[in-house]
Amino acid sequence: MESGIxxxxxxxxMALRRTPVMRWRIILALTAVLIFPFLADGYQLTLANQIGxxxxxxxxxxxxxxxxGQISLGQGAFMAVGAYSAGLLMTRMGLPxxxxxxxxxxxxxxxxxxFGIPSLRLKGLYLAIATLAAQQIIEWLIxxxxxxxGGVEALVLPSPxxxxxxxxxxxxxxxxxxLFLIITIIFAVNLFRTKIGRAFIAIRDQDIAAEVMxxxxxRYKLLAFATSSFFVGLSGALLxxxxxxxxxxxxxxxxxxxxxxVVIIGGLGSVSGSIYGAIxxxxxxxxxxxxxxxxxxxxxxxxxxxxxxxxxxxxxxxILFLVFEPEGIAKIWxxxxxxxxxxxxxx
Amino acid sequence: MARGFSHVLNSxxxxxxxxxxxxxxxxxAFGGVQALSGVSLEVKQSEIAAxxxxxxxxxxxxxxxxxxxxxxxxxxxxxYNGRPHTLTSLKxxxxxxxxxxxxxxxxxxxxxxxxLDNLMLGRHVHLKSNIFWGxxxxxxxxxxxxxxxxxxxxxxxxxxIEAIRKQAVGTLSYGLQKRVELGRALAIQPSLLxxxxxxxxxNSEEKEDxxxxxxxxxxxxxxxxxxxxxDMGVVMDISDHIxxxxxxxxxxxxxxxxxxxxPAVVKAYLGEEHGTL
Numbered sequence: 001m002e003s004g005i006x007x008x009x010x011x012x013x014m015a016l017r018r019t020p021v022m023r024w025r026i027i028l029a030l031t032a033v034l035i036f037p038f039l040a041d042g043y044q045l046t047l048a049n050q051i052g053x054x055x056x057x058x059x060x061x062x063x064x065x066x067x068x069g070q071i072s073l074g075q076g077a078f079m080a081v082g083a084y085s086a087g088l089l090m091t092r093m094g095l096p097x098x099x100x101x102x103x104x105x106x107x108x109x110x111x112x113x114x115f116g117i118p119s120l121r122l123k124g125l126y127l128a129i130a131t132l133a134a135q136q137i138i139e140w141l142i143x144x145x146x147x148x149x150g151g152v153e154a155l156v157l158p159s160p161x162x163x164x165x166x167x168x169x170x171x172x173x174x175x176x177x178x179l180f181l182i183i184t185i186i187f188a189v190n191l192f193r194t195k196i197g198r199a200f201i202a203i204r205d206q207d208i209a210a211e212v213m214x215x216x217x218x219r220y221k222l223l224a225f226a227t228s229s230f231f232v233g234l235s236g237a238l239l240x241x242x243x244x245x246x247x248x249x250x251x252x253x254x255x256x257x258x259x260x261x262v263v264i265i266g267g268l269g270s271v272s273g274s275i276y277g278a279i280x281x282x283x284x285x286x287x288x289x290x291x292x293x294x295x296x297x298x299x300x301x302x303x304x305x306x307x308x309x310x311x312x313x314x315x316x317x318x319i320l321f322l323v324f325e326p327e328g329i330a331k332i333w334x335x336x337x338x339x340x341x342x343x344x345x346x347x
Numbered sequence: 348m349a350r351g352f353s354h355v356l357n358s359x360x361x362x363x364x365x366x367x368x369x370x371x372x373x374x375x376a377f378g379g380v381q382a383l384s385g386v387s388l389e390v391k392q393s394e395i396a397a398x399x400x401x402x403x404x405x406x407x408x409x410x411x412x413x414x415x416x417x418x419x420x421x422x423x424x425x426x427y428n429g430r431p432h433t434l435t436s437l438k439x440x441x442x443x444x445x446x447x448x449x450x451x452x453x454x455x456x457x458x459x460x461x462x463l464d465n466l467m468l469g470r471h472v473h474l475k476s477n478i479f480w481g482x483x484x485x486x487x488x489x490x491x492x493x494x495x496x497x498x499x500x501x502x503x504x505x506x507x508i509e510a511i512r513k514q515a516v517g518t519l520s521y522g523l524q525k526r527v528e529l530g531r532a533l534a535i536q537p538s539l540l541x542x543x544x545x546x547x548x549x550n551s552e553e554k555e556d557x558x559x560x561x562x563x564x565x566x567x568x569x570x571x572x573x574x575x576x577x578d579m580g581v582v583m584d585i586s587d588h589i590x591x592x593x594x595x596x597x598x599x600x601x602x603x604x605x606x607x608x609x610p611a612v613v614k615a616y617l618g619e620e621h622g623t624l
Contacts, residue, residue: 194476
């Protein structure tokens with residue numbers, strides 16, 4: 001399907017969508033997400049919104065862990081910084097909701113860069129422990145700095161409104177999330193075909209060679225932490241406005257691990273993989289719950305053990321992925337595309 | 348077929364024969380192990396200088412001092428490009444900005460990136476776009492990518508790696524990876540090119556190709572080259588000047604002829620029984 005396409009300029013050869021097939025795929029995907037909310041019911045829209053927010057957070061984490069190779073266990077805490085910043089800016093300072101989002105992103109970026117400082121000296125598992133410290137410190141600050149955050153009490157946000165329309169309904173907020181998701185995708189994809197993103201990948205693959213070729217490792221690691229946290233903060237801020245309520249329990253170490261699972265299952269170092277992972281990890285529990293409910297009617301004894309079965313299936317799925325496709329869903333999709341590249345004459 | 352090199356590859360402003368690199372009385376120790384003891388070496392613009400010696404003699408350690416990866420406890424390393432720079436007080440990425448490029452003994456490419464991206468990373472110090480324009484791939488960021496791609500195409504032509512330019516480096520054969528690593532070092536527009544065993548593990552045909560590329564870079568573009576190599580045939584053929592290290596001490600220095608006749612060098616490295624090559 002790709003043969004017979006020749007590029008005559010470097011601009012065209014370096015474009016993201018180089019073939020008609022690629023362009024059609026994007027048009028198809030865009031059409032699908034634009035039509036979806038008109039066909040879906042409330043429950044499906046809720047799931048779609050969760051996927052969108054998770055995808056933005058996963059792209060953020062993937063920039064740091066997948067592309068730059070810096071393992072982070074502080075994802076939950078950085079999301080909390082984004083969510084609380086947005087919430088507090090709105091409730092305490094009375095800023096309009098749309099303005100709180102970019103400010104929350106910047107605040108999270110600064111906090112992320114601050115906790116990225118140990119990455120100068122620490123690598124791999126040691127860095128993971130340092131980011132775990134970030135998670136614990138931020139969680140502790142949120143629950144104990146009662147004067148600022150309200151402590152363990154939930155922070156309630158007023159509804160975001162645009163031209164008098166309440167936005168935090170499932171249908172309306174879908175468009176807000178979609179807009180930010182598209183911006184995030186475009187930014188991330190372009191980042192990794194220009195100077196800064198290439199330096200990130202170089203640091204992951206071979207940091208000494210990168211430094212000898214002129215990359216200031218420390219500066220770029222901090223930049224990776226800041227860029228990553230910027231988008232993680234975005235997903236936190238969106239979550240705050242969507243739910244209308246911010247509670248520290250949503251941003252514990254479990255959230256950090258959930259997101260690590262998302263990027264590993266989706267595909268480390270892949271922007272599209274982050275989205276596949278978000279879809280998979282959000283839908284899997286929902287599908288398991290629905291199956292359980294359906295079976296519960298016919299097999300009443302199942303209801304009691306259902307939560308455990310769900311947990312087990314969830315865990316087994318992750319293990320199977322790690323064993324059979326460690327490069328994630330993105331790799332499976334790539335293999336399918338490779339198969340059809342020369343189709344139907346693939347010899 | 349080849350369309351000729353249309354860019355300037357050599358970024359050094361010096362005239363051939365000018366003093367370019369001056370290593371003076373360098374001492375380097377790791378704990379109790381003395382890796383280098385009072386090594387001095389001068390490299391002149393546009394020459395090929397070889398460093399030879401048995402394994403563990405301190406050859407790579409010396410070059411790591413030049414790249415800024417190691418910091419010697421004593422001695423100085425001066426680099427001249429119109430004005431002097433003290434390399435011992437600079438960081439590796441600052442040294443790269445002076446145009447000092449290198450390849451590694453064990454290939455250290457970015458193996459998940461394509462050949463083009465590896466070469467483009469070599470252009471890092473010449474790229475100016477910031478994170479916002481990069482994220483938008485707009486204006487300057489895009490123009491810059493395309494302009495630098497043209498420079499890379501010259502290098503791809505020179506090294507004859509047209510067919511693999513979009514392949515991931517990790518999937519390439521060893522010989523090709525060595526070639527890509529040379530390409531990445533050339534992409535920086537080197538004023539001084541350091542090659543650490545560029546022909547290790549190659550068959551004779553690949554060695555011949557690599558020697559040809561090295562001579563092209565030196566003769567046609569005037570790039571100064573420091574090379575570590577164990578293949579004496581190649582070293583004696585291509586270098587202008589050879590330094591011999593043994594146990595961290597320089598035991599010989601001179602033209603290939605002088606070094607081959609030096610009894611100390613013969614005893615330590617070339618082998619007593621053969622005497623000549």
